Amino acid sequence: MPLIVVQLRSHDFLCRNIFKLQPHASALYGGSCSIQLAQARSASSVPLHPSYSSLCTPIMLCSTIVNRVFGQINASAISPAGVRCVAMSASGTRRVAVVGGGVSGLHCAYVLSKQGHAVTVFDMGKFAPGKTTWKGLQFDHGLQFVRPVSDAFRAICEEWLAAGALARWDEEAAVRYDARSGTATPRAQWQQQQQQQQQGAASDAGFLDVLDPGPLYVGCPSSDAITSHLAAASHAAVRNDVKVAKAVYDASSRKWLLEGAVRSPSRTLSDVKQQPPVTPWNLGVFDGLVLADKMTGCSGTPGYVELSGTTAGNKMQQAMSQVGSTPLLALLMAYQPEEVPLEQQAAAAAAAGQDAQQQQQHAKPVLELPFDAAAVVNSQEIQWLCMDSRKPGRARADGMQCLVALSTAEFAATLVQRASDGSLPRQTPELLAKMVPPMFAAVQRVLAPLLPDGKLREPGFVQVHRWGAALPAKAFGSACLKAQTAQLAACGDFCLGGGIENAVLSGQAAAEAMCEMLAAADSA
Known part of the structure; x- marks a missing residue:
């Protein structure tokens, strides 16, 4: 049975024709953030775990609830082909994922945020200034x-x-x-x-x-002060220690569905509760995707992100992998x-x-x-x-x-x-x-x-x-890479050459290109 997911506000979704919830479903989640799940004949209210507030998307929520409540249903049955994501917020805000929390990715997030978009930055490393x-x-x-x-x-x-x-x-x-x-x-x-x-x-x-x-400048009190400033000034949600493993592009809804996991091992029960669920698309559904690290395009490396649903994206990754x-x-x-x-x-x-x-x-x-x-x-x-x-x-x-x-x-x-x-x-x-x-x-x-x-x-x-x-062994000579048909861009010093200036300007170019692609998608 296909899912029809409509986004009403940041964390409220109306999901029709999902499945009839069991009475104990509301006990699966804690916290005060309310998710309304309505069926044709009845409605149930299920509170969402507070740790999901920055991660939750219609797809993640539906697949999570279905898996937790109806264990006999295979998560793979809920595929992008059976999902429609529609009705963004009236303000026109779009959700963009940036994979790579270096200076290029964070400056890209900063520019996108200034244009009114909701940005989430995923990075595999720990965020520890100094x-x-x-x-x-x-x-x-x-x-x-x-x-x-x-x-x-x-x-x-x-x-x-x-x-x-x-x-x-x-x-x-x-x-x-x-x-x-x-x-x-x-x-x-x-x-x-x-x-x-x-x-x-x-x-x-x-x-x-x-x-x-x-003139010469240095980061104060360390070089990490630059990335710390960008992360704070952009108001982006920065998710560190998170590995983005897969990104699926659904051409019918023009959405990116991201799957991954927290890399660092949990040591306490509290840590376990704060981790996102390991289910398909558990990192969110986004309108645009920016790859801000060359490793995201290099198969066999820890940072590689498997792209599917877009031939243009695969060609982009192939070009990125050729840059030593x-x-x-x-x-x-x-x-x-x-x-x-x-x-x-x-x-x-x-x-x-x-x-x-x-x-x-x-x-x-x-x-x-x-x-x-x-x-x-x-x-x-x-x-x-x-x-x-x-x-x-x-x-x-x-x-x-x-x-x-x-x-x-x-x-x-x-x-x-x-x-x-x-x-x-x-x-x-x-x-x-x-x-x-x-x-x-x-x-x-x-x-x-x-x-x-x-x-x-x-x-x-x-x-x-x-x-x-x-330093990149060579550079493309273009400010950024982009796939217009999939709202996908790539940035980093591998585009213009080594050094922080080239990395930052590449991130800015990717943000500007993403804004243009999102506007074009809206008008299509």
């Missing part, structure tokens, strides 16, 4: 800085700056560091040298062109300051005209580098060094120094052995621990000209993080 490890340390092991180039992205950065998600970084914080000679060339001086060279001459502006002209990723390795090191002997404290206080007890500098840094950050040249192993604890808003009262080093793509390739099918090995603690010695030795070789004895002190804390999709 990277805390040993003794509350924080490292930016991914995004290192923001350097806007286009006027459009400059305007976006100004918004982030006003919201406190960004902080201005001294334009001279980054230098060009020659690993052979140990020479550090200030950014402004390097730019002047480039202007004096012949036009068209090749130049190396360093990691992500950090040495080129333009270039991994990088980040070495995170922390140094505790050395205690200064009392006699040296007294001498320093006397020289400064202070009493010994007034002298506050009782410790000295272990690493005294002539820069806060450096684009490294003449090294086949390390391309970027940054004293993370010197970034704006990250000074530590205990004087701890936090240093981040990024490998070159070539060096990472030698340490990260891909499988025969080109996939990366699972990022286990044991695997990452094996990469610490070669990465530490590489950093020591790069900094050797600046060290008194050419040796780098052993840090109090050291860890390697693999940035698996640091």
